[in-house]
Amino acid sequence: MSDAAILTCTGLTIGYRNQKAIIKEVAKDLDLHLMRGEMVCLIGPNGSGKSTLIRTLTGIQPPLSGDVLLSDRRISDFSPEEKAKTLSVVLTSQVQAGYLTAFDIVALGRFPYTNWAGKLTEKDNEIVLTALASVGARDLAGRFIHEMSDGERQKVMIARALAQEPELMVLDEPTAFLDLPHKIETMRILRLVARKTKKSILLSTHDLNLAIRCADQLWIIDSGGNMITGTPEDLVISGTFGSAFEIEGVRFDAIRGEFSIPVEKQGTFSLAGPDSVERIWTLYAMERIGFIPAEGTRADVTVTLRMDGDIPRWQYSCTRGEGECGNLRELIGCISGSSGGDDAH
Amino acid sequence: MRLDGTENGDSMRRFVVALPLIAGILVFFFLLDLMLGSVNIPPEALFKILAGGAVKETWVNIFWDWRLPKAITAICAGSALALSGLLMQTFFRNPLADPYILGISSGASLGVAIIMMSAGICGAGAVFAGIGLIGDMSITVAAILGSFAVLLLILLISSKIQSNITILILGIMVSYISGALVTILLQFTDETSMHTYSLWTFGSFSGVTWSQLPLMAVLLLAGFIMSFCLVKPLNALLLGEQYAESMGMNYARIRILIITTTALMAGVVTAFCGPIGFLGIAIPHFCRAFFVTADHRVLVPGCILVGGIIALVTDIISRVPGTDIVLPLNAITALFGAPVVIWVIVRGTRFGRGVTT
Numbered sequence: 001m002s003d004a005a006i007l008t009c010t011g012l013t014i015g016y017r018n019q020k021a022i023i024k025e026v027a028k029d030l031d032l033h034l035m036r037g038e039m040v041c042l043i044g045p046n047g048s049g050k051s052t053l054i055r056t057l058t059g060i061q062p063p064l065s066g067d068v069l070l071s072d073r074r075i076s077d078f079s080p081e082e083k084a085k086t087l088s089v090v091l092t093s094q095v096q097a098g099y100l101t102a103f104d105i106v107a108l109g110r111f112p113y114t115n116w117a118g119k120l121t122e123k124d125n126e127i128v129l130t131a132l133a134s135v136g137a138r139d140l141a142g143r144f145i146h147e148m149s150d151g152e153r154q155k156v157m158i159a160r161a162l163a164q165e166p167e168l169m170v171l172d173e174p175t176a177f178l179d180l181p182h183k184i185e186t187m188r189i190l191r192l193v194a195r196k197t198k199k200s201i202l203l204s205t206h207d208l209n210l211a212i213r214c215a216d217q218l219w220i221i222d223s224g225g226n227m228i229t230g231t232p233e234d235l236v237i238s239g240t241f242g243s244a245f246e247i248e249g250v251r252f253d254a255i256r257g258e259f260s261i262p263v264e265k266q267g268t269f270s271l272a273g274p275d276s277v278e279r280i281w282t283l284y285a286m287e288r289i290g291f292i293p294a295e296g297t298r299a300d301v302t303v304t305l306r307m308d309g310d311i312p313r314w315q316y317s318c319t320r321g322e323g324e325c326g327n328l329r330e331l332i333g334c335i336s337g338s339s340g341g342d343d344a345h
Numbered sequence: 346m347r348l349d350g351t352e353n354g355d356s357m358r359r360f361v362v363a364l365p366l367i368a369g370i371l372v373f374f375f376l377l378d379l380m381l382g383s384v385n386i387p388p389e390a391l392f393k394i395l396a397g398g399a400v401k402e403t404w405v406n407i408f409w410d411w412r413l414p415k416a417i418t419a420i421c422a423g424s425a426l427a428l429s430g431l432l433m434q435t436f437f438r439n440p441l442a443d444p445y446i447l448g449i450s451s452g453a454s455l456g457v458a459i460i461m462m463s464a465g466i467c468g469a470g471a472v473f474a475g476i477g478l479i480g481d482m483s484i485t486v487a488a489i490l491g492s493f494a495v496l497l498l499i500l501l502i503s504s505k506i507q508s509n510i511t512i513l514i515l516g517i518m519v520s521y522i523s524g525a526l527v528t529i530l531l532q533f534t535d536e537t538s539m540h541t542y543s544l545w546t547f548g549s550f551s552g553v554t555w556s557q558l559p560l561m562a563v564l565l566l567a568g569f570i571m572s573f574c575l576v577k578p579l580n581a582l583l584l585g586e587q588y589a590e591s592m593g594m595n596y597a598r599i600r601i602l603i604i605t606t607t608a609l610m611a612g613v614v615t616a617f618c619g620p621i622g623f624l625g626i627a628i629p630h631f632c633r634a635f636f637v638t639a640d641h642r643v644l645v646p647g648c649i650l651v652g653g654i655i656a657l658v659t660d661i662i663s664r665v666p667g668t669d670i671v672l673p674l675n676a677i678t679a680l681f682g683a684p685v686v687i688w689v690i691v692r693g694t695r696f697g698r699g700v701t702t
Contacts, residue, residue, distance in 0.1 A: 058591070060587075060590075083593065084591065084592050085593075087591075088591065088592075089588070091587055093585065093587075095584050095588075096438065096585075097583040097639055098633070099634075099637060100583060100639045100640070104356075104638075104640060105584070108580060108581055108583075108584060108592065109592070111577070111581055111592035111593060112593040116574065116577060117573075117576055117642060118576065118577035118642065164592065
């Protein structure tokens, strides 16, 4: 097993100490294995010790006890240059450099390989351009970093980590600051990199929904410093995933694989109609305004969805009366009175 | 020229293309600095002097004893200040950092003030006052001792403290303390020494004699060479020290090297020319904008050349050619430098590094 693992920890305790004593133990007795070509998402609530773990695993901070083995060697035994050739990082802090092009920044990833003046050889050049291309940022090469959007900048930083030709890439919250499509794009790029180049990737994130969908393995730290590892789907099925994150009033929906937003219950409803996008979103809309499906019992509201060619129509009947609506805004307005859109009437 | 990433180091190529032009400008202002002054030497006479021909004796004397060492000093000092400013701006990742931010020049001032006070009190003042500012080696020695005392202090502190922002604040505090000590010391000096001191604070390229010039040039050249060797780690530091370390840079060692190199250059210039302001902060910004890059492989040679040029220009202006008036050099550098800094701050919000740390 150990020849396939790029990063192994046994009996690792992480935390902080001063000269004399241990000040704070963040997590104890961690046994972690990260395989080659695998993508691992490290998730956990704020303050659970994700950053401490990442700092320890990358050798920035010494462990309180136990060992971190990188390619079966203790990480503290690596020279800075050897470590740089095995492990590269993408930090969460934004790079503030002006007058540097994307090419310049990615070329800095060749730092451990170039001569004293940092001169790029033909081969270095090629690696830099390949790195840019594999994150889909080839056309950004000549653009200045301070003129880029957050999403573009993140791609360049990933390309830089890639150009360092490591075996393991560690990314600290690479999807923070990004909007949802760019979060997904970043994850897609990282997955592709892991698949194509056989590099291992460890990333911390707060985007649980994305982590479930993308990771080969999840490492979950709960607020007590306990670590749970496993395949995302297994963790969802066993309910471990939900219980690690649920807080007062917020529940994990194991069917949809996401956290549901709690609403005050207004009543029950029944919905009839053909299976379609419209039907699914009618369900969501009803749930959003506080109606839950009436299973067996009499429904407070009955909605019938019918397709008039391509045009959906909603018929409803409830205590307020009955009628037909052309869109969900109207329907919500009719059912809930003031809480929907009043201007429908 | 296209800004295309396919061409490795495009900024480097642009620099190589511009190099002969910049070198030409440097030579032009060097010659101009040799010709202009209270007595203007016409170009033909200048070339005759260089060729060893016969011209008016006063011109020959002015040229050899006065103009040539001054022009060489100006180039060396301007280059060194620009370079040490560049080093500090990259190291602290702060666009307002300058060569003196570590308190180097304040240490030098303190050294100079102590010499003057001891001269005033011990009666040895007559000796120093008699020799005057120009060519007074004791001032140079005092300034070097002062700046290296501060350097040792900063290195000692930085071996204990990780954060370089802390070092920055300590440097500024050291400046205040030595500034305060200087003011107190000046209370006890006689008027002549005080005048000498204030002349020293004006800054001047003309205080360096032929006997001192080789020492200054060798020390500064060492600083230039060290800067060239630091090009790669400086580039890595543009991404911040954490990234630099993750790429295999030995931060603790590089930090000592950068601080020492800066202190060497800033200290030597202060010792020989006085605390010359604004060149060190303005020229690196000018170079970044001019060469459109933050790559130190371009900026280090760029700062050396442009620093030399700007120093020559400010020297020519401060001499007010054709008159006997000599304006304080620091006034001219500030008039040139402050607008550049203002421009950087105004522009910095959109382009460049901004004023964040």
